[in-house]
Amino acid sequence: MSRDCILDSTVDRYQHVGCRKSEGAHYTPTRLSQFVSEKIIEKLKKKESIVIADPAIGDGELILSFLSSLDSTDNIEVIGFDINLESIELSKKRILNFYPNVRINLIHGDYLDYCINGNSDLCEYKLPKFDAIIANPPYVRTQVLGAEQSQFLSKNFGLKGRVDIYQAFLIGMSKCLSEDGVAGVIVSNRFLTTKGTGALRQSLHDLYDIYNIWDFGDTKLFEAAVLPAVLLFKMKAEKPDFSTEFRSIYETNENEVDFAETPVDAISLDGVVRCSNGKNYLIKAGLLDYDSSPKDIWRVKDLTSEKWLDDVYRKTWATFGEVGKIRVGVKTTADNVFIKSSWIDETGLVPELIRPLITHHVAERFKQSDAETKYILYTHEMVNGKRKAIDIDKYPISKMYLEQHRVQLEGRNYVIEANRKWFEIWVPQSPLLWAENKIVFRDICEEPTFWLDNKQSIVNGDCYWMVNDYKKEETDLLWLVLAVANSKFIEYFYDIKFNNKLYSNKRRFISQYVEQFPLPDPKSVISVKMIMLAKSIYNCTDKQERNESEKLLDDLVWEAFDLPCPIF
Template structure:
């Protein structure tokens, strides 16, 4: 079993459940031009053949041929067996080969005698493998073949190869991770899809757990363009996620499973086996440059976003750089709460208190539970330096015990850094400045203020003030970021929930947060009350102040209670 799981992780195999295969097949078949008398279906990574079996079963006699590729012969044996009972005319051709080498790019579309644009339908659930799992050699080869840059997933080149094989006017229906919809690394593939497809529908399946693998899937359905049009057509979107536990909105209906909810095609809240889900339906919005995050919001929500934008004086990125915390890639060596008790005597100038996501609540840092980090960096004349560890015998003796592990961080060594450095250390001068800190992953916003000089862990982000004016702005940002207004704005504009309602608070999202004018009377009150809340130790007073701040944020953005829903 462990070998199978290891193979699945390595190759990104996530076989499609039969119900999901049927759901996707029906969606695709409903978009096919009814005048077509015959068509060819391709699955470029067919695995056990569930998608081809489904569309064969539902597509009828019009499908004249099926082509399935996979690199695993054992998977293909299962695929052939599953097709035998429904493909009596032997219309299916299974090929044991990596489709990315068959149809790698426009310049090489005729490799292996595969004709350019031969498929009327592409149905697929390609592998999900990040570049760091693929390995350097494979990742570089894909980058060359598909002109890709940055951190990508294996399904990115699959998107491109499938497009090369698809006829103009043909339909692509593909299940992938939903990451590309809302991450910076997905910007190029978002632009590619808008350039090459009329998007029919995006279905973000969110945290529905339709796969055994820990992946949040999404379905892309598009029609390959006949020509490159300047303005992409607006497509439909649908999303389904578990409802926040505190949500009190009414239940639309109680249904047997997620597929019944999806097929209802009616937005609202649904109860499925005791769990509440929210189904949203609307039109897809994308920025003019085609690379930005695709916004999935309906007309009412768009008007609400426009109201926020109309009252925005600046975005966080206009005033502050949002930084990630320190990353050692060897936390077991550098971080502890028990240095003395474990008998690890370390020079005091190297041990620093550290804020981590475990220590943070909205408005508050639990300083008593903070860990201590061995931090071998200091600042000299405004520049980051690294201690000469051999002049610090206690730390040197300790780190020498872990030298093999630390030198195993090949990327650090190749960059010409010292073996005991941090991979991401940041400038030590900035730690001493007033800063707002927040965790990367959280159900609710947890922005808090720190003036203790503590270091920030890599599971958090932070921004610092270099003068008194910036300090005041940070108080305003803390108040706005912890508000119900910004929870809603975050969800509507960034579409990035994980399982169980957890959100990603990545720098790329937070830097886009809108902030009202600090000159407004309501904004001045927010800054004053946030300062008071940060210094309060009384739980009741803090709760009252947080509620008052929340109402003032609404006023600053011109949002009435009836709009804030």
């Protein structure tokens, strides 16, 4: 059977898509399946027989692509797991339709149970170790899994932080991959850069020798909002004889120098590539790199980028994180109760405890926009240096209002189970810090959007913020933070250091990134100019004058780090 015939086949493939999506499954695009298969086979040692396994077989597309990439399918055994019986039947039908000579053992059960308990009751006979694993594990996050299941996975697979089920699949593969076997796995690229997956990065480094990482970034290979990466690895050897190759592909506005049919084809090229979808992509190639530990953010290391970062660090006086802790805003878990645009219009009341609230709706560079400010009923205070819930009986209007919503608020079981008051905001942060001047910034945006708040506002959970925690003697330091944070320099630093964007060229300005942003010496002549100019922009009301000042300030930031400004 020809490859084209197989890959064009859509026999019943999408008949139960809705059901599978509810289980966290996302169907693998055919070209990506083919890519992963080819990469596994390139590393696979020649054997008389091969055992290939898919721990979440779904519709069988990954296995079909693997089989179609082989020179011969004689002496091939396919092992597949799935918790969905329809998937088992569908994948079996599709595989046998094209490869009736292949031995198939498809198991209706949980692959993770097999990893924990061995064969348990799932298998009729003892399964061999797998020569190859090809997988696109499901994505199911902590809040969907539930606390009990998350704790179970954490205990059995050594996971920490915000557990996603795909992480357990990755660790579980070490239980059944043969000594010289090869695994190719499609995962969310979030594991490369988020703070909560640091322990996973460490485990992957300890368990496996990773041949390749391909970060497919914002290429929209999946219908769902999954930004995929592909890992190719084998079991850990005492002395690996290779370094991990790392490639990434992200959309760009730069002019193309090459052409490829799809982003999957483009990632093997270099520079800027135009694809048949009409979009240009920048491909970066190098080796896997991290700062001091495998727990740190994983990124592409190439000589040009590393030299540029070294030049930045030579001129870095401190990082943002060394100035102040990067904090996320408050989380009420009942915004409809606690937050209003106009309390008098919406409730007919003005509770004593309402405070101005910063949300992304008022985001603007340097200074908060003139958009309507929301207000929050804030239920915490500081007493003898400690944060505590307010005495609700002292605030009769607030109490009366909250009592009207008591059923909903008490329905937040996690609040009650944590021995908190029924009317509390779930994540209130420190009431003491709201009175301080602070830098506030948006999480997701195309360009950095940082501004100064000096109105003692509370920050909502859709924004991050920082105060000058550690260098109080530098009273103008937040202005320097503001100047650097809103610069093209920081965009460039972000893209080289973290190399991570969402769709539509948007960046994520979250704590683990922003805390690493560099600052020049605040006492240098250039920094003093930057501070003065940032203050001037904050107070400026003329749009043209402000734009000119921002351009001048941007040039000063590059000068402060003694680096030439690239052409954007």
